[in-house]
Amino acid sequence: MIRDITLGQYYAADSVIHRLDPRTKLVGTLAYLIALFIFNNPYVFALAAFFLITLILLSHVPFRFILKGLKPILFLLLFTVIINMLFVKGTPLFSIWKITVTEEGVKQAVSMGGRLILLILGSNLMTLTTTPTRLTAGMEHLMRPLKLIGVPVHEIAMMMSIALRFIPILMEETDRIMKAQLARGADFESGNLFKKIRSFVPVLVPLFVSAFRRANDLAMAMEARCYHGGKGRTQYRPLRYTRRDAVAYLILILYLAAVFAAGKWLSELATPWFKEMIGYAGSVSVSMSEVY
Amino acid sequence: MEEYKLIADHLTYSYGKGSGRERKALDDVSFVLRKGEFVGLIGHTGSGKSTLVQQLNALLKPDSGTVFFEGADIFEKDYDRKALRGKVGLVFQYPEHQLFEETVFAEVCYGPKNIGMDRKATELAAYAAIKRVGLEDEVFDQPPFDLSGGQKRRVAIASVLAMKPEILILDEPAAGLDPAGRMDLLSMIRELKEKEGITILMVSHSMEDVAEMADRLMVMDRGKLVFDDSPAKVFSHVEELEEMGLAAPEMTYILRDLKAAGFDVDPSLITLKDARDTILRCMTGEKA
Secondary structure, three states: OOOOOOOOOOOOOOOHHHHOOHHHHHHHHHHHHHHHHHOOOHHHHHHHHHHHHHHHHHHOOOHHHHHHOOHHHHHHHHHHHHHHHHHOOOOEEEEEOOEEEEHHHHHHHHHHHHHHHHHHHHHHHHHHHOOHHHHHHHHHHHOHHHHHHOOOHHHHHHHHHHHHHHHHHHHHHHHHHHHHHHHOOOOOOOOOHHHHHHHOHHHHHHHHHHHHHHHHHHHHHHHHOOOOOOOOOOOOOOOOOOHHHHHHHHHHHHHHHHHHHHHHHOOOOOOOHHHHHHHHHHHHHHHHHHHO | OOOEEEEEEEEEEEEOOOOOOOEEEEEEEEEEEEOOOEEEEEEOOOOOHHHHHHHHOOOOOOOEEEEEEOOEEOOOOOOOHHHHHHHEEEEOOOHHHHOOOOOHHHHHHHHHHHOOOOHHHHHHHHHHHHHHOOOOHHHOOOOHHHOOHHHHHHHHHHHHHOOOOOEEEEEOOOOOOOHHHHHHHHHHHHHHHHHHOOEEEEEEOOHHHHHOOOOEEEEEEOOEEEEEEOHHHHHOOHHHHHHOOOOOOHHHHHHHHHHHOOEOOOOOOOOHHHHHHHHHHHHOOOEO
């Protein structure tokens, strides 16, 4: 029933991208995302798209798996595009009734929409090629410096990996409880909103009960094996950088250099991200206030 | 003419379609349930038993094939599936995990209320069901979460029984209970058939549980229905059963060994009492 959500779902395959160290992938994804937001420039987008497609091809993950990740943000995407098209002021292209679509609006819409798509697909590629365990291990490593200021890095990472581990289990549990209540004549579809929400009580109560039971069992099992937090803890499979990662970092630096070059010299549109964001927000609020 | 209550017609189902990890859970399964029968459904873990039973009350739509209840196709677009779920009651594995109400009585009223019984009928049915599963009056107002494991399971079974099903499907009803609780529960289920005339399909992976009670046994292996016959006939296929990771009841092995040792015994006995008498007879030294 609710099993088609790709949330941190790993696609098992053997590829260069899969084998990269999770830290490399995390740093790479972060750099890629920041680069996307610094420049508002078609050349940069083209470059990012080319870079991303190359990585996807290298990763052996079928395109439709990566595209699946766009489904949950489809609404946000449409909303962004439409708002930009309708409310950004500038040279009018055409107008229907009271709505005027401007050249700037279309440009803005395409750039925001394209950026969102590249952003989601990029982070999706990372989660599809990295197991949750490796991902949290990578994060733990990267956040290590924060330990100096007293942040419980290991504990946070452990909580994250447990939470990730429990998502599919709880989804399955929800599915099972829903079916059990359906077998007792429950109806989750008909009626008004209030009635629908009420009809979920028989699902939520058992779900919470079972979540607490599982949490309790897990805590007990961990304590029985003398878990006492991160102090002095070694890893079964410690993270190790290899030549592959060195090459990956080199490619990343080249990519960033290319992005900066394209952003700086290829277009006069290059603006610092904050200026543009302020401008974007301003243009929306201005046009909103004009509407009312 | 014998009456078919339910017909499963060439059911097929796969999990994980389109993900590249497709796995066939049901492969062309057909059978009938006759009125008043007690049928045991046996199979190793992952043989497709649970998938199959979810299709019998339309919780899961088969990829191909269909199910007929009293002659009507339950996957037809306009079929009233909610009413069907009242008539084909399904008790899931570990049903005590679906309890949610504040009192046992409210819990058991949930089902009949859902399928549209009025208040009086609901309360009467709930009362009768709680009594039927052998719970005492003092549990009525208790929160179901305060009861013992075995009692919780009875409440869950009562909550399905209160809908007055004509067919009751139980998925591993005795799993995780202690031996005494197990015996009690199984004899209660047998009474449902004998006293109320409810048609019963009981899923289990334990031969002992079903051997004595069932009129007929169906055995599943890797999504296929392999045997559908009387218990005695099914247990005569000991080798095949073992290959599927199942086993015949202990007594079948003893009787077979006795026969091999030259005693005049019938290895297809299925009740404990007959087996005991035979073994005693052999011990007093009546070699053929």
